[in-house]
């Protein structure tokens with residue numbers, strides 16, 4: 001019943017993630033997929049798709065960029081190729097991509113994934129009326145709101161249970177512009193962070209790619225402690241995002257969530273022990289947090 | 302001979318009824334306002350239904366339109382009452398609503414069938430298929446994302462006939478609209494529900510991390526900032542119009558009467574000049590002078606001619622831009638005595654240089670030579686807010702002409 005979705009950055013990692021217990025892998029490439037651990041070529045996506053299907057699992061391909069004309073005009077052949085690979089689902093964040101999919105008449109499943117913009121059951125219902133098979137909830141929602149949403153819907157709402165969340169996307173090269181202004185050496189290798197001087201503990205990852213500049217939350221989300229509550233309330237689609245965490249470490253974390261699922265299903269889930277184990281796996285410079293999930297809806301306005 | 306087939310509309314912001322009327326008097330073909338709910342500008346003066354009715358009546362008398370922004374991204378429960386809201390707007394005679402949330406779009410379709418819907422820029426529409434999508438849903442117009450270039454608009458026009466609205470002037474969000482939750486994360490204020498705290502304009506430390514340890518602050522002396530300079534397409538209106546933009550949008554529901562009247566006046570005049578004779582159109586430098594009198598930051602062309610560089614961001618010290626203050630509004634004028642009656646809006650007095658401007662791009666400068674209070678007694682200065690004074694003016698003025706002066710440094 002519970003589905004674990006994990007981002008994958010390579011064929012090798014894909015294999016390891018399936019071994020670790022992932023039910024569905026999430027991959028993609030430029031210029032259609034947003035904020036991936038590693039943008040992959042169509043060819044690699046095809047190979048991962050084959051592997052995933054051989055192992056009886058599923059694959060979602062990210063087509064969730066905000067697309068400009070140039071991207072949207074190149075999308076149809078890309079989608080057709082994904083259709084040939086037999087990928088199970090694509091994620092879409094730009095209604096233009098839905099339009100293209102419709103024009104193609106491809107029997108390709110899609111979920112609506114527009115980051116910050118999916119915040120109510122009625123919105124999800126709209127995207128379902130447009131053909132979506134589900135939607136990815138905004139990270140700025142509280143669990144209370146998510147539960148309310150899921151109760152109104154038959155289709156699954158995907159909830160991010162682990163990883164950093166994007167809190168800002170600019171179309172501008174904000175880092176390059178800054179380095180040009182200061183005359184500093186350009187850097188952009190996922191090791192840069194912003195700190196809000198008013199909040200000395202904060203460290204927001206920032207990087208730039210062809211979609212612009214992305215800033216991420218200061219904590220990595222973890223809902224390890226809330227998995228029981230989620231399961232009891234039908235929030236059964238769990239996404240683990242490894243956009244900033246590469247290789248084996250991410251696989252171990254996915255494995256821990258899979259173990260947590262088994263424990264939940266057999267009634268042996270002890271959240272404290274799993275949370276402690278997660279802390280040990282977690283990179284020291286990325287504190288874990290619950291983001292907006294445990295806040296009161298009234299506290300954010 | 303080149304002719305403009307469809308003259309685009311000049312669309313101005315109106316934070317309250319007074320600004321609405323001023324924007325229309327100064328040439329706006331349409332204004333956009335906020336209601337008491339479902340909007341994004343919680344701090345901009347929002348209209349009650351009564352004010353809306355008065356605004357719509359005024360606009361329609363003057364051949365102008367009123368759009369109401371309901372561009373909030375709703376959470377569970379936020380949509381309560383939206384059906385009544387849209388019904389009421391329709392019965393008031395509002396010309397269109399501006400929405401980004403599909404849940405609200407559906408409510409609006411059902412509650413107020415026939416009320417035109419424009420897609421808000423909050424939905425960041427950046428390609429022609431997205432425009433076609435919204436057209437297929439039944440929307441009448443799409444407000445483009447600010448990240449779109451002129452060439453892209455031309456291409457959109459070749460692919461779709463849905464109305465296109467694009468920003469031509471004002472402050473800019475540095476993110477793709479709707480895709481920034483800095484304020485949510487930093488101060489628990491939801492940017493997509495009107496709570497944006499402009500966190501992008503704060504100063505940040507940018508640092509490098511090696512093996513999990515903070516390493517270098519890349520430049521201690523120059524904090525990282527994401528602040529954008531403002532947009533102005535004044536010098537490129539022919540491009541915007543030729544590209545097929547139907548509505549030229551000015552940002553700023555929080556801006557003053559001085560700002561809204563000046564910017565509307567300039568764009569009205571420039572759009573008319575181009576559309577009446579595109580072949581012989583020449584840019585009038587007076588437009589530029591005017592625009593700079595109300596500019597709050599440096600101006601740029603945003604994304605229209607390429608991705609903005611560091612020059613289109615605010616780093617270091619902001620350039621000093623001469624500031625003008627709204628000093629008075631003309632209530633009446635007697636052509637025989639050349640005496641105007643004014644309502645004071647900011648302290649001014651005899652000896653100061655002031656400038657009058659009015660609808661139709663009327664302008665003149667003069668020195669204040671005399672001043673009388675309401676009892677006809679001569680005075681040196683007009684110090685009290687909203688006091689009525691009279692003075693001799695050098696050229697004819699009319700009610701709703703405005704008077705500005707250079708601010709003290």
Ligand code: SF4
Pocket residue numbers: 473474475476481482483484492497498499500501502
């Ligand atoms: S913080 Fe800045 S970039 Fe973000 S929504 Fe507000 S104005 Fe836009």
